[in-house]
Amino acid sequence: MLVIRYNRTGRRNKPLFRLVVQEKAIAPGGRHIEVVGNWNPHKKEGGFKKDRIEYWMGKGAQASDSVHNLLISQGIIAGEKRAVRMDHPKKEENASPEEVVSAEEKTPSKEAKI
Numbered sequence: 001m002l003v004i005r006y007n008r009t010g011r012r013n014k015p016l017f018r019l020v021v022q023e024k025a026i027a028p029g030g031r032h033i034e035v036v037g038n039w040n041p042h043k044k045e046g047g048f049k050k051d052r053i054e055y056w057m058g059k060g061a062q063a064s065d066s067v068h069n070l071l072i073s074q075g076i077i078a079g080e081k082r083a084v085r086m087d088h089p090k091k092e093e094n095a096s097p098e099e100v101v102s103a104e105e106k107t108p109s110k111e112a113k114i
Contacts, residue, residue: 001060006019018035020033036052037049046070048074053077
């Protein structure tokens with residue numbers, strides 16, 4: 001399946017993005033079929049090949065959620081924006097009292113050695 005997604009370029013802390021068409025299974029920075037645009041998030045400007053984007057979407061390419069929202073805001077495609085949710089790594093909460101007791105049982109105390 002083909003997908004239109006971002007490919008990050010630029011320097012550290014100053015990202016620039018290319019919009020590329022590639023297979024979904026290939027890593028975003030990997031081999032792509034065609035570059036169909038670019039986006040500078042700092043200046044909120046970019047260059048898009050509207051005819052090539054429409055061509056690939058007509059061939060069945062799907063835009064990622066972020067790219068889809070960008071194309072709608074730039075007026076290249078019509079439709080509703082999609083909700084983009086980023087999963088944050090779960091923080092480990094404090095251990096339950098049962099886990100603390102079992103950990104204490106496994107650790108020999110200094111008094112036991114005397």
